[in-house]
Amino acid sequence: MITTDTPLQKQGRIIVENIIEKPETIVPRPNLQDYDETYRTFEWTSAYDRVEWNDCGRLNAAESAVDRHARSSRKHKVALYWQGADRNEKYTFLELSHLSNRFANVLTELGIEKRDRVFIFLPRIPELYVSFLGILKTGAVAGTMFSAFGPEGLYDRLHDSGARYLITNSALKGRVYEIRDNLPDLERIIVVDETDVAEDEVSYPEAMKKASETFDVAEMLPDDPAFMLYTSGTTGKPKGVVHRHLAIVQQHLTTEWVLDLHDDDIYWCTADPGWVTGVSYGILGPFSCGASVVVHDGRFDPDVWYSIIEQYRVTVWYSAPTAFRMLMRAGDVYKNHDLRSLRHICSVGEPLNAEIVHWGMRAFKLPIHDNFWQTETGGILIANYPSMPIKPGWMGKSIPGITAAIVDDDGNEVSPGVEGNLALKPDFPSLMLEIWKNPAKYQEYFMGGWYLTGDRAVQHEDGYFLFVGRADDVINTSGERVGPFEVESALIEHPAIVEAGVIGKPDPLRGEIIKAFVVLSDGYEASDDLESDVRRFVKTRLAGHAYPREFEVVETLPKTRSGKIVRRMLRAKELGLPVGDVSTLE
Ligand code: AMP
Numbered sequence: 001m002i003t004t005d006t007p008l009q010k011q012g013r014i015i016v017e018n019i020i021e022k023p024e025t026i027v028p029r030p031n032l033q034d035y036d037e038t039y040r041t042f043e044w045t046s047a048y049d050r051v052e053w054n055d056c057g058r059l060n061a062a063e064s065a066v067d068r069h070a071r072s073s074r075k076h077k078v079a080l081y082w083q084g085a086d087r088n089e090k091y092t093f094l095e096l097s098h099l100s101n102r103f104a105n106v107l108t109e110l111g112i113e114k115r116d117r118v119f120i121f122l123p124r125i126p127e128l129y130v131s132f133l134g135i136l137k138t139g140a141v142a143g144t145m146f147s148a149f150g151p152e153g154l155y156d157r158l159h160d161s162g163a164r165y166l167i168t169n170s171a172l173k174g175r176v177y178e179i180r181d182n183l184p185d186l187e188r189i190i191v192v193d194e195t196d197v198a199e200d201e202v203s204y205p206e207a208m209k210k211a212s213e214t215f216d217v218a219e220m221l222p223d224d225p226a227f228m229l230y231t232s233g234t235t236g237k238p239k240g241v242v243h244r245h246l247a248i249v250q251q252h253l254t255t256e257w258v259l260d261l262h263d264d265d266i267y268w269c270t271a272d273p274g275w276v277t278g279v280s281y282g283i284l285g286p287f288s289c290g291a292s293v294v295v296h297d298g299r300f301d302p303d304v305w306y307s308i309i310e311q312y313r314v315t316v317w318y319s320a321p322t323a324f325r326m327l328m329r330a331g332d333v334y335k336n337h338d339l340r341s342l343r344h345i346c347s348v349g350e351p352l353n354a355e356i357v358h359w360g361m362r363a364f365k366l367p368i369h370d371n372f373w374q375t376e377t378g379g380i381l382i383a384n385y386p387s388m389p390i391k392p393g394w395m396g397k398s399i400p401g402i403t404a405a406i407v408d409d410d411g412n413e414v415s416p417g418v419e420g421n422l423a424l425k426p427d428f429p430s431l432m433l434e435i436w437k438n439p440a441k442y443q444e445y446f447m448g449g450w451y452l453t454g455d456r457a458v459q460h461e462d463g464y465f466l467f468v469g470r471a472d473d474v475i476n477t478s479g480e481r482v483g484p485f486e487v488e489s490a491l492i493e494h495p496a497i498v499e500a501g502v503i504g505k506p507d508p509l510r511g512e513i514i515k516a517f518v519v520l521s522d523g524y525e526a527s528d529d530l531e532s533d534v535r536r537f538v539k540t541r542l543a544g545h546a547y548p549r550e551f552e553v554v555e556t557l558p559k560t561r562s563g564k565i566v567r568r569m570l571r572a573k574e575l576g577l578p579v580g581d582v583s584t585l586e
Contacts, residue, residue: 032257033387035397042400044249044429051248051288058219061226061248062100062136065287067217070097074263074290081266081294081312082126089126093290096133099208101215103134106207110165110188114139114218115225117161121154121168121176123147124272124297127192127204131167132227132273132283139218141242142227146274148544151178152490156237157230158183161436167204169193222246225433229276231375232483233441233454234472240436241276243378247430248284250379254399255285258371258383259316260344266312268294270305270319275480276375277348280430281318285379291316302330306337313341320349321356322478324368325509328359339364344386346371349479350511351467354392370395372467374453375481376445378430382465394464395457401428406459411448419468422457423450473567475504477512482546484567490538491516491548496524497534501557501565502548505574516548517557517570526553 032038051064066079075094082089091099107118118135120142122128128144135142143161145154154175158166162185168176169192176189191197192204220226226245230238255261259281267286271277286293294312298304300323308314324347327334345360345368352370360368371383372395382404384396398404403425405413414420424431426446435442445451456468475482484502491500499519504512524530531551538547558569572579 032385035385035388039400044401047249047253051252054219056219058221059245060136060217060220061245061284062133063217064248064252065284066093066100066133067097069093069290077290078292079287080126080129081292083294083296083308084125085298091126096130098213099130100133100137101213102208102211103131104137104215105211107134107138107140107165109211110202112138112140112165116140117143117163117228118165118167119143119145119158119161119163121145121147121149121166121172122192124295127167128273129283129295136226137215137217139220139224141225144227144229144273144279146272146543147172150540150542151175152541153543155179155182158186160237161228161240165190167192220245223433227279228436229279229375232474232481232486234474234483235485238483238486239438239441241375242433242436243430244433247378248288250428250430251280251285252288254380255281255289257399258380258385259285259318259346260386261286261289261291261316263290265291265315266294267291267316268296268308268312268314268318270296270323276378280379300326302327302333306334306339309339309342310337315341316344317342318346318348320479321347321352322350322510324356324360328356329509334363342366345369348373350476357390357392372465376432378432381424391464394466396465397463404465406457407450411450416459416461419456419458421471422453422455422465424453425449426451473503475512475514477504477514478510478545480545482514486542487514487516487538487546487548490541491518491534493541494534494537496521496530499557501567501570503567503571503574505550513550514546514548515550515552515574517552517554519555519557520553
C-alpha cells in the first residue's frame with residue numbers, strides 16, 4: 001500500500017501500474033455483437049463456471065471477487081485505488097485478500113456465526129471494502145449504510161436486521177450511541193480509527209494487527225445470504241432486501257457485457273456502497289472481473305470529479321443522471337481536464353434524459369449508456385450495450401438470461417407500444433433471496449409468474465424499453481429511493497406538525513424533489529424559521545438526502561374513507577393535473 005500525503009489537486013499524475021505476471025487465457029465472452037443469437041441461446045447455468053466454485057458446488061462471493069485473483073497472475077495488480085480528500089492509497093488483489101482475511105479472523109475471534117448480520121456505517125474508506133469482503137468470508141451477512149444516515153435511519157436498519165456487530169468510525173459513532181440502548185442485539189461496535197476504545201467496542205487497528213492474514217473462507221451454498229440493503233416502498237419502514245452468494249454470477253457477467261470491463265481498464269463507479277450499485281458494481285462485479293477500481297471519498301465537485309478521471313486515467317465510468325446533470329450545469333469545466341482516457345460511460349438509477357446523452361457526446365465524445373435495475377434485482381436487467389445503437393431516452397434491451405415484459409394489472413402481456421407494468425420472469429441469479437423477516441412483503445412482488453418491478457414502462461417493437469414512471473408513490477430524488485411514509489413519520493415527530501403528506505415533485509436537476517404538505521399543530525404558524533427547523537429536524541433523523549426541499553401548509557390532507565393519505569391527489573393538485581377517481585375519498 002502506498003500513501004501520498006498531498007491534496008489531490010496538487011498531486012502529479014498518479015502512475016497507474018497494473019502488474020499482471022503473465023497474460024491469462026482469454027475467455028471469449030458471449031458475443032453481444034450478435035445480441036439476438038446470444039439472447040436466444042443463453043442459460044445462466046452455462047455461466048456458473050465464470051466464478052470460483054469448489055468441488056461440492058459451493059462458493060463464496062468474496063472469494064470469487066478477490067481471492068481467486070490473488071492466487072492468479074493478477075495478484076500484484078492494483079485492485080483498489082482509493083482517493084480521499086488529502087491522501088490516496090492503493091491495494092493489490094493480494095493485499096485486499098490478506099486484509100479481508102484478517103478482518104474475517106477478527107470477527108471469528110469475536111464469535112461470529114454464519115448468517116449473523118454485520119453492518120457497516122462508514123464513509124467510502126478502504127476499511128469499508130476490507131470489512132465488506134471479510135464479513136462475506138465468514139459466512140455472515142454484510143449490511144451497508146450511507147454515512148449520511150441519522151439515528152432514526154440507523155435504528156430502522158440495525159434494529160430490524162438484529163445486527164450483532166457494527167463497524168464505524170470515531171466521527172460517526174456518536175449517532176449510534178443515540179440509539180444504542182434500543183438495540184438489544186448489537187453486541188460490539190468496531191471502531192476503525194481508534195486504539196483506545198470503550199469496553200463493548202473493538203479497536204479495528206489493534207485487532208487487525210493481531211489477526212492472521214490467512215483464513216479458511218466459508219464455503220457457502222449458492223442460495224446462502226451474502227449481503228443486505230434496506231430500500232423504501234410506499235408504506236411502512238424500509239425493507240431489508242437480502243442477496244445470495246450466487247448473485248455474483250450475474251454481477252460478473254453484466255460487468256463484462258454492460259460495463260465492458262477488460263483487464264487493462266481503470267474503472268470508476270461513483271456510487272456509495274450504501275446503495276446497491278456501490279455493492280454490485282462498486283465491489284463484487286468489477287473485482288470479480290479482475291478490474292482496477294477507483295474509489296473517491298469526497299463530496300461532489302465537478303473539478304475534483306474530472307481530476308479523478310484525468311489523474312487515474314479512468315477508462316470506464318459508471319454514474320447516475322443527477323450527477324451528469326450537475327456536471328452539465330457546471331458548464332465548460334470539463335475543458336480544463338484531459339478526459340481522453342474515457343472509452344465507455346454508463347448511467348443508472350433514474351431516467352437518463354436524451355438531453356444528457358447529447359451533452360455527453362459533446363463533452364466526452366462518447367454516448368452515455370443507460371441501464372436499468374433495482375435494489376431487489378441485485379444486478380443489471382436492461383441495458384444499452386456498447387455494441388448496440390443507442391436510442392437516447394430509452395433504457396435499452398433486456399440482457400441475455402432476463403425475460404422482461406410489459407404486463408397489465410392482471411399480469412397479461414400487452415402489445416408493443418402500450419404502457420404497463422415492467423415485469424420480469426423471476427429466474428435470474430441476482431434476484432433477491434428474501435425480504436428480511438417479511439415473507440408477506442416478498443410475496444407482494446409476484447403475480448401470475450412475474451416479478452413486478454413497481455415501474456411503468458413501454459416496450460418498442462425493436463425490444464427497447466422506455467421508462468415511464470413509478471407505479472406507486474415511491475420518490476426518486478437524485479437517484480435515491482425515498483419512501484413517502486418514512487418522511488411523513490419523521491415530519492409528524494416534530495411538535496409543530498400533526499399530519500403530513502409527501503410527494504415527489506418533478507425537478508430538472510434531481511429528477512424529483514421531496515415536497516411535504518403539512519397540517520400544523522394548534523399554536524404554530526407557518527414561517528421561514530419553522531420551515532428550516534423542520535427541514536433540519538428531518539435531515540438529522542433520516543438521512544442527508546431524505547428531507548423535503550419544499551413545504552406547503554394546508555388545512556387538511558385528502559384521505560380515503562379508511563384514513564389513508566391520497567398522495568396522487570396532492571401530486572395532481574401540485575402539477576395541475578386531473579385528480580381522477582375520488583369515489584373512495586373521505
Ligand atoms: P433503487 O432500488 O434504489 O436502485 O431504485 C430502483 C428504481 O430506480 C427503479 O425501480 C426505477 O424506478 C429507478 N431506476 C433505476 N434505473 C433506472 C433507469 N435507467 N431509468 C429510469 N429509472 C430507473
